[in-house]
Amino acid sequence: MRVGIVGYGVYVPRLRIRVEEIARVWRHDANSYREGLGIEEKSVPSLDEDTATIAVEAARNAMRRAWEVKPSEVGALFVGSESHPYVVKPTAATVAEALGLTPSLTAADTEFACKAATTAVQACLGMVKAGYIRYGISIGADTAQGAPGDALEYTAAAGGAAYVIGAGEGVIAEVEATHSYTQDVPDFWRRDGASYPRHAGRFTGEPAYFEHVINCTRGLLEKTGTTPKDYDYVVFHQPNSKFPLKAARELGFEEKKLHPGLLVNRLGNTYSGSSLIGLAAVLDVASPGERILLTSYGSGAGSDSFSIRVTEAIDSKRKLAPPVMYYLDKREYIDYSTYARYRRLFKER
Amino acid sequence: MSVSGVPRHWRSLRERYRLLGTYCENCGTRFFPPRKICPKCRRKGRTREVEFSGRGRVFSYTVIHVGSKTFEEYTPYVIGLIELEEGPRVLSQIVDCKPEDVYIGMEVEACFRKLFEQEDGGIISYGFKFRPVDDSWVEYYGKLLAEKEAKAVKS
Numbered sequence: 094m095r096v097g098i099v100g101y102g103v104y105v106p107r108l109r110i111r112v113e114e115i116a117r118v119w120r121h122d123a124n125s126y127r128e129g130l131g132i133e134e135k136s137v138p139s140l141d142e143d144t145a146t147i148a149v150e151a152a153r154n155a156m157r158r159a160w161e162v163k164p165s166e167v168g169a170l171f172v173g174s175e176s177h178p179y180v181v182k183p184t185a186a187t188v189a190e191a192l193g194l195t196p197s198l199t200a201a202d203t204e205f206a207c208k209a210a211t212t213a214v215q216a217c218l219g220m221v222k223a224g225y226i227r228y229g230i231s232i233g234a235d236t237a238q239g240a241p242g243d244a245l246e247y248t249a250a251a252g253g254a255a256y257v258i259g260a261g262e263g264v265i266a267e268v269e270a271t272h273s274y275t276q277d278v279p280d281f282w283r284r285d286g287a288s289y290p291r292h293a294g295r296f297t298g299e300p301a302y303f304e305h306v307i308n309c310t311r312g313l314l315e316k317t318g319t320t321p322k323d324y325d326y327v328v329f330h331q332p333n334s335k336f337p338l339k340a341a342r343e344l345g346f347e348e349k350k351l352h353p354g355l356l357v358n359r360l361g362n363t364y365s366g367s368s369l370i371g372l373a374a375v376l377d378v379a380s381p382g383e384r385i386l387l388t389s390y391g392s393g394a395g396s397d398s399f400s401i402r403v404t405e406a407i408d409s410k411r412k413l414a415p416p417v418m419y420y421l422d423k424r425e426y427i428d429y430s431t432y433a434r435y436r437r438l439f440k441e442r
Numbered sequence: 443m444s445v446s447g448v449p450r451h452w453r454s455l456r457e458r459y460r461l462l463g464t465y466c467e468n469c470g471t472r473f474f475p476p477r478k479i480c481p482k483c484r485r486k487g488r489t490r491e492v493e494f495s496g497r498g499r500v501f502s503y504t505v506i507h508v509g510s511k512t513f514e515e516y517t518p519y520v521i522g523l524i525e526l527e528e529g530p531r532v533l534s535q536i537v538d539c540k541p542e543d544v545y546i547g548m549e550v551e552a553c554f555r556k557l558f559e560q561e562d563g564g565i566i567s568y569g570f571k572f573r574p575v576d577d578s579w580v581e582y583y584g585k586l587l588a589e590k591e592a593k594a595v596k597s
Contacts, residue, residue, distance in 0.1 A: 107538060140515060141537065141555040145568060149554040178566055187568060191459040191554055193493065349593075377583070378590045415579035418586060423576070434515075 096222050097267040097401065099162065100257035100410065102154025103373045104147050104234075105360065105420035108137040110432045112247055118429045119242045126247050131334025135250040135361025137427065138236045140435055144174045145184045147253040147366075148234040149191045154414040155230065155255035156192060161263050164193045168226025169217055170200045173209025173233045173365045175283070175290075177202050188232065198226075206281060207330055207364045208391030209233065210254075214369075215271055215397060217258035228259040233365035240289035241438055248333060250361025252420075254369035265407040266376060266385070269400040270317045274309035281392035292392075298336070301394050306330065306340045309396035310388045317400050321346045324400075325383040328354035328371040330390035332362045346386075353378055354385075359421050372401075374417040381405040451567050458569030461496055461552055463530060464489040474530040496552030496570070498526040505541040512558045520544050524572050538573035549575040 111134045116123035127133065138147070152170075156162065170192075172184040185200035203209040210233025217229030234253025239245030280301035283290040306329055314320060321327070327346045329337040334357055341351045354371035363370055368389040375385055385401040433439060454475075456462055463474035467488040471480060474494065480487030503522035506513070513519065520536040522544065536544055537555060550572040557567045 139537070139555075141557070141571070143556060143566075145566075146554050146556060149568075153554075187459075190456065191568070193460055353590075378586050412580070412583050416582045416586060419579035419582050 094260050095264045095267045095404070096218055096260045097258070097264040098256050098376075099228065099259040099263040099265065100155045100157075100159025101254065101265075101373050101376055102151050102156070102158060102414050103252065103254045103366075103370050103417050103420060104150035104154065105136050105252040105363075105370070105417075106138045106142050106147070107423050107425055108139060108435070109134045109424045109426050110137055110429065111426060114429050114432075115247055126244075129335075130247060131338075131358055132248055132361065133358050134426075135248060136252055136363070136424075137432055137435060138251040142251065143178045143236055144172070144176050144234045144253070145178050145187050147236070147251060148172050148174075148184060148188045148232045148255065151234060151253040152188055152192055152230060152232055152255040155257050157414040158265075158410045159228070159257040159259070159263065160410075160413065162228050162257060162259065165197065166227045167192075167194045167230060167257075168198050169220055169229035170194060170198060171203050171210070171213035171216060171229075171231045173203040173205070173211075173213050173231065174235050175204055175206055175209065175364055176236045176238060177204075180285070205395060206391035206393050207332070207362075207367055208389040208395055208397055210365045210369055211387075211389035211397040211399070212273075214256055214258060214399070215273070217256075218268055218271065221258055221260055228257055231256050231258065233367075233369045235364035235366055237362060237364045238283075238289050241433075243289070245290070245292065248357070248362040250363045252360060252363035252370055253366040254373050256369065263406060264404055265410050266379075267402045267404060269402055270313060271400075272309060272313035272316050272398045273395060274305050274312060275395035276305070278304075278392070278394035280394055297332075297392070301392060302330075302332070302336050302390055303340060303343070305394050305396040306388050306390050307343055309398045310340075310344055310386065313386070313388075313398035313400060319400065323384060324350065324386045326350050326353055326375045326379065326385045328368055328375060328385065328387045330368040330388065330396075331355060331357040331371060332367070334358050356417065356421065370417060376403070376407065377411060377416040377418065379403045379407060381407060448565055451565050455567070455569070458557070458567070459554070461494045461532075461570050463492055463494055465492045472528045472530050474526065474532050492528075494526050494528050494530070496526075497575070498524045498532070498550055498572070500536070500544060500546055500548040500550060501525040501531055502546060503536065503544050522550070522572060524550055535571045536573065537571045543574075551575045
């Protein structure tokens with residue numbers, strides 16, 4: 094029996110701020126950030142948008158594509174994020190209510206930096222395969238925080254992607270195998286009550302991102318007996334443009350296989366949404382029979398890899414909801430003062 | 443959309459999240475907010491729950507420049523009377539456009555947004571707002587797939 098994705102959907106808020114605008118305020122060299130991070134602009138949530146609203150919009154798009162799924166058939170819903178609106182009170186329950194899936198389902202929020210939602214995809218795959226549920230939904234959404242003036246401010250963006258997982262005829266992309274790789278690595282963290290995360294600078298590269306993305310991907314290739322040549326597309330977590338390019342090169346994937354799902358230059362890093370929005374952009378153009386390799390990365394640290402094969406059901410379903418490119422093009426630029434107000438950088442009035 | 447306590451928030455959240463109303467099986471009239479009794483049919487009427495599509499038009503609108511404390515940070519914002527395609531008229535904020543771009547008759551669709559937050563770490567109320575309809579995404583797939591083919595031919 095085919096198990097995999099029966100519907101997917103994304104949402105990206107329409108406000109953008111350019112790298113030049115942030116650099117102007119902090120008197121940084123904009124070019125060093127543009128070239129160093131490979132980023133032009135990032136998405137910014139409106140005052141009335143947060144992880145819950147982004148998750149609902151993405152999930153509604155996913156349900157439009159998964160048209161055969163009845164609300165009563167969804168047995169699980171997870172929202173992976175590191176910017177849940179409440180510390181205690183699940184985003185997942187709000188999203189389930191907004192989608193009309195309540196009350197007969199299980200729901201929870203997951204947190205593992207930027208890979209919280211790929212782990213929830215694995216949980217859904219497991220429950221579907223075991224026969225506990227018919228369909229499960231995993232959503233990765235964030236309104237990422239970056240301290241004013243910190244390098245993270247150039248990339249911390251807002252957006253989300255939702256995946257409806259199920260089995261049978263409606264599967265548009267079969268998940269053939271999955272593999273994970275986890276270790277305790279202090280590369281990036283946010284303590285309880287802290288507004289902004291802290292990171293260990295250069296430490297985020299070799300022992301963190303590359304160690305996990307590369308070894309997890311290798312583990313999946315070994316497990317499945319495949320090589321980079323067997324895949325038509327590869328999607329990695331994308332905190333900037335350089336990291337995924339370097340990982341692809343090291344693993345032996347041709348650069349052109351990375352491009353359809355590499356969006357960070359125009360989107361920024363949407364944390365839990367990052368690799369899953371990249372996968373959605375690939376599904377927007379992939380043909381039946383094509384294979385996709387996806388590897389997420391979450392600081393702390395871990396990666397989840399997936400080997401995915403697109404089925405013939407993709408052609409009829411993808412056109413039922415907006416593609417990622419539509420959201421990237423639909424944008425309005427704001428200046429840093431508006432950004433500061435929208436991100437509530439001025440706390441008290 | 444008044445600011446209210448936790449019980450009021452809880453009582454109305456389902457209809458706000460999903461644009462849930464009712465209709466009368468006897469005369470077909472649809473209601474939002476939901477009504478338990480059809481005012482036309484009275485005891486002959488029978489009301490049932492219905493989820494509205496979220497599509498509609500701006501029946502009328504106004505721009506708020508001086509908002510109450512809860513909505514102050516959104517000013518200037520647009521409050522519209524939206525006529526849903528199923529009939530009922532709904533009062534809602536219109537977002538994702540400038541106040542000067544709104545006009546009577548404009549096609550709008552429901553989206554899910556934060557309505558307001560209670561002070562001092564209280565509850566966040568979510569629900570529908572309306573934004574201009576933009577179906578231009580339908581055209582994207584032809585373009586995206588043509589670009590993919592062009593690249594395949596080149597390589």
